[in-house]
Amino acid sequence: MDKAKTKKLKDQGWIVGSTQDFLGLTDDETAYIELKLTLGQNLKKRRLEKELTQIQLARILKSNQSRVAKMEAGDPSVSIDLLIKSLLVLGTSRQELAGIIALA
Amino acid sequence: MDKAKTKKLKDQGWIVGSTQDFLGLTDDETAYIELKLTLGQNLKKRRLEKELTQIQLARILKSNQSRVAKMEAGDPSVSIDLLIKSLLVLGTSRQELAGIIALA
DNA sequence: TTAATTTATGTCAGATTAGACATAAAAGCA
DNA sequence: TGCTTTTATGTCTAATCTGACATAAATTAA
Numbered sequence: 295m296d297k298a299k300t301k302k303l304k305d306q307g308w309i310v311g312s313t314q315d316f317l318g319l320t321d322d323e324t325a326y327i328e329l330k331l332t333l334g335q336n337l338k339k340r341r342l343e344k345e346l347t348q349i350q351l352a353r354i355l356k357s358n359q360s361r362v363a364k365m366e367a368g369d370p371s372v373s374i375d376l377l378i379k380s381l382l383v384l385g386t387s388r389q390e391l392a393g394i395i396a397l398a
Numbered sequence: 399m400d401k402a403k404t405k406k407l408k409d410q411g412w413i414v415g416s417t418q419d420f421l422g423l424t425d426d427e428t429a430y431i432e433l434k435l436t437l438g439q440n441l442k443k444r445r446l447e448k449e450l451t452q453i454q455l456a457r458i459l460k461s462n463q464s465r466v467a468k469m470e471a472g473d474p475s476v477s478i479d480l481l482i483k484s485l486l487v488l489g490t491s492r493q494e495l496a497g498i499i500a501l502a
Numbered sequence: 503t504t505a506a507t508t509t510a511t512g513t514c515a516g517a518t519t520a521g522a523c524a525t526a527a528a529a530g531c532a
Numbered sequence: 533t534g535c536t537t538t539t540a541t542g543t544c545t546a547a548t549c550t551g552a553c554a555t556a557a558a559t560t561a562a
Binding site for chain 2: 322325326329373374375378379382383385388389391392393395396397398
Binding site: 456460461462464465475476477479480 | 518520521522523524
């Protein structure tokens with residue numbers, strides 16, 4: 295959120311903070327969640343580049359459509375483990391994986 | 399293994415192949431295992447840099463010594479998830495994490 | 503619009519993983 | 533050497549994660 299918008303909201307009486315503040319997450323918990331979101335977004339990006347539906351990707355991953363949807367959304371029920379395994383199945387190299395993770 | 403050594407063994411009648419060949423792993427399975435090993439090695443590196451014993455690190459991670467040993471060894475009972483979470487607790491940045499993963 | 507396709511959300515049983523514990527093995531030191 | 537500290541290995545139960553399924557919501561095409 296930009297500073298101007300933050301100030302405006304505060305002037306109106308809103309208490310403004312980050313989601314992290316709100317949920318009381320530690321830095322490492324926040325980093326974990328953000329990393330998961332990034333990986334999920336990249337999985338979606340790769341799926342769309344290959345012009346696959348979630349069902350088609352699910353077949354490749356030997357999973358199902360609902361889990362693919364949750365992976366792409368970084369759902370709490372999905373581990374980073376599964377996301378990395380999925381990216382590797384799609385042929386993502388370690389260098390590419392590193393590139394994804396480096397994205398802030 | 400270098401080529402000269404491979405040739406010598408083959409000349410002696412040995413059948414030479416990679417561990418991957420032997421176990422019949424797919425490329426992505428191999429990549430997953432290697433990635434886990436790399437992360438475990440880095441966790442150990444960071445522990446030693448901080449001059450911590452496995453017990454001390456376990457306390458920080460709210461885990462126990464045996465699991466730390468398994469993490470450092472890339473044991474099958476340890477997920478990449480746990481390794482990444484542990485590195486993040488130790489303050490590893492995403493850029494550092496990317497650097498680790500990029501290591502062949 | 504409506505129908506078809508695609509994606510999102512909720513639940514659950516089975517599989518996997520984590521922490522705890524015991525104990526063995528290895529390393530360091532007197 | 534023996535004693536201490538550290539690390540490795542094996543097993544258990546509880547907790548977490550996954551695939552499967554149902555179904556709702558959203559998107560697309562006709």
